[in-house]
Every structure is written in C-alpha cells, then in structure tokens.
Amino acid sequence: MSERAADPAEAVFREEWGRLLATLVRWLGDFDLAEEVAAEAMAAAVERWPVDGVPDRPGGWLLTTARRRAVDTLRRRQNYAAKLAVLKIESERAETERLTAPVAEPDVIGDDRLRLFFTCCHPALGAEARVALTLRYLAGLSTAQVARAFLVPEGTMAQRLVRAKHKIGKAGIPYRVPSAAELPGRLPAVLRVVYVIFTEAYAASSGAALVQPDLAGEAIRLARILHGLLPAEPEVGGLLALLLLVDARRPARVDDDGELVLLEDQDRSRWNHAMIDEGRALVTSALRHRPPGPYALQAAIAAVHDEAPSLAETDWRQIVALYDVLRATAPSPVVDLNRAVAVAMLLGPEAGLALIDTLVAAGTLDRYHPLHAARGHLLDRLGRRAEAAEAYQLALELCGNDPERAFLERCLAAARAAG
C-alpha cells in the first residue's frame, strides 16, 4: 500500500479547494456562503478549463470567479448584513487583482489556511466538532467522506458540521492566527486534532477495518500543510515525523488474510523506507529544540523501532530512556504502560509485570484493553498461563476492533491449551 492511494487529480482538486475556501472564509466571514461559491468556482473551472485552457494563475482565476458569485448572491439577499458584506468584498477587489497578477504572493493564502486551522481547532468547539471541521474544511473531504470515516450516517455528520459552524458564527470565534505569545497555548489543540485523526485510523474502536487508510493519509497531509505553514515550530515537525515513522510500518501490520501482525513478527522489508528516512530527518531537527516536546519524543521512540533490524536487536535502553523523558514532559498512564513494556524487553518480564501491576492497582486504565493484553503477554512469557488467560479474557471484553480481537482470541486459546 503506498502512502497515498487516492486519485491524484482528486488530491489536486481538494488542495485547490482548501486554499480557495480559506481565503473566501476570511473575505465573507461566512462558511456556508464560502463553501457555496467555492463549489461554483470549481464547477466553472471543470467546465471552462478544458475548453479555454488552464489559466496562468489557476488560484487567482478561482478566487475571481468565486468573488463574483459571492457578490451576486449577496446582492440577491438584499438585507443589511448582505449589503455590508458586498462593501467588504468589493474592497477586497484590489487583493484579488494582486493575487491574480503573475507575481502572486503565496503567503497570503498560506496565512488564510493557518487562520482556518486555528478557527476549526478552537478550544471553544467540542472535540468531535474540531475533527469534523478540520477534515471537511482543511483536508477538503466531502461531508459523506467524513461521515464514512467516523462510521456515522451522513445526516448526523452534516448536522454536526452545521452546529459547529453555527457556534463559530454566533460565539464570535475569530478567524486569525494567534500572536507569538498565544501560540504555545493554542498550537497543541491544533496538533491534537491531527493526531486524533491519525489514531482514529489505527484504532478504529469498532468495525472490521484495522486501518482506515484514508484517515492516516489525511492526517499526514494535514501535518504536512501545517509544517509548511509553521516550519520553525519543533512540535509540528515532531508530529509529522511521528505520523510518518508509525505509518511507515503500515504495509507489514496486517497480513494477506487481514490478521494483525505484532511488531516482533512483522516483515521489516515491507516497511516504507522513504517515509522512515523523511521522518528521521524531521525528528533529528525537532529534537534540537530544548526541551523536546511530547510529539518529538514519541517520534524519536518510533524512529528507534524503525531503525532496528529486529525486535531483539532494538535499542531498548534508548527507548526506556526516551520514555523517562516523555514521562517527565507529558505524564500519562498510557506512557507508563508503554514504558513498562519497554522495561520488560530490556530487563525481563518480571520487571515489566511489576510496573504493570502498579498501574492495575492505580485503576485508571481499567477500561484500556492494551493494559490487559500486555499483562497477559508478560504472564504468558513467565509461564503463568491461567493468569494470562484471565488477562486476555479481560482485554477481549474491552476491545472492539475485529483484527485485534481475532489476535487476542488466538492468544487466549494458546494460553488455555498450554495451561
């Protein structure tokens, strides 16, 4: 599976649509009208370009066309707000001419997309709304595609988007890039949305697909756009590196029968080495920033895995050390669990199990199936089959992902047969 299986023409189309929409939202201050005229301009392009030829500045042509349609629509509305909007957009005419001119400044459009990121990922919006808005307006997926990715009916997703846009408009969520002073407080929410889109692709919590290829690809594309817009932010580079270094293993993660393949059994020659190289270069530069942020650290851990010729030859000491730093930077019980698994590889299953049992006693990860699966695996290695079977059983009850369930069933059966 290549990084992007999607139709390249569709990708170009969505890229243009995303740029166009971002500028239109700033001009019009109205998502719905911006969407409507962006769609009309794209339709006009599909009709005219094959006949008249592609214009020198396709982006400028689209903006001019969309602007005319917006003015027409607003004139028909005849109300006070619409009259104000016409005045505003007419005053942007000079800007369109500048953008249409042969030496257009790409930065203007770049800034608009960055603004749109901060609007769509604003903390005043619910977590689900942020993800949906980002996929629709920044990745350029259709409402139907966003709905499919999240396994909800299209009507449900359409409603979610309508409610989110309503909140943006009525609550006065601004369309601007936060100042340098605000950026550290606001950027994590944006990165979080991209990360959630990526993890959703991997851990689809129910259903038959272990990996929804579209979402992982979209998350990488969004991270690339953000990295292009904020090249100096180490955590943006760290996030892009993390996604590339994890997704590089995708071709080996599921076998030809659709069964989950654990890291230790993966055919490492099937990993995407171009993605690994790109991710390693990014992580090296992200780690130069002190102290390194949580995405850069997770990327560094992924890089150590990707560089190892086999599970046994992995530099576990380095991985445990990186988890120690991560735990100090961004403490979480999930980080503690991952560290415990690495400790088991470095020092043996007893050491790892002791750490996991501390987590079990704390109780915060009771409903997290990887905790019970990891515990079962270590008990298995210690020959404590009956306890291992109990742990696998618990993991199975909590896991909703079909390939992972099939894998746990096999572990459970083996533990029972051996015990």
Next chain:
Amino acid sequence: MQYLLLIYGTEPSEQPAPEQLEAEMAEWFAYDEQIRKSGFYVDGNALERANTATTLRVRDGDRVVTDGPFAETREVLGGYYLVDVPDLDTALDWAAKCPGARFGSMEVRPITVFDQG
C-alpha cells in the same frame, strides 16, 4: 461583539475568615478597576445570594411565585460583566483574568444581534 461573562461559584456555608475575605475582595476590586478602564466594559454587577432569589412564572394568566432560584445547582450565578470586545478570544481573556474563574466557573455568552434587514 457584546458578551455576558456570567460568574458562577459555590456560596460558602460559613463566613470566611476576615483576612481571607479581605484578600478576595482586594482581588475583585483590582479586576473591576482594570476591566472598567480597559475600554471594553459595558456593565457589571454582583448579585445577592441565591437564597434571596424569587422565581416567577405566569400560567393561565396567573402569577406563580416561588421562593428560590430557577434551578437548584451547586454552582450559582453570583454576578456578571457585560463587555464589548472584538471576538471570543478577547472575551475569554477577560473571563480568565476574573477572580471568579479561579473560585468557580465563568460562562461566556454572546449577546444576540437581531438582523435589521
């Protein structure tokens, strides 16, 4: 845009120590002075305790008056500021500076603008 910053908090069951009360009041006065001088201030007031509230409904033309607030909740409305600011981010910045944000919660609600079309 105008926003109402609603200040919610639990009402203490007993009178706080005088020095604590004095320290809290000093914070409130400092914030009040700052927001009034900011150019964003429109209005603001503290409210008497929720046990002074009276709720009224008109049903079939009759007034139904009951003692107490409309909703019995742990955090009650204790006061408000009305501000006129460029956007939600600025309103949230003023809500964050308010001592009520640390003692309880601030609800930030936009004021409705009716289209004059």
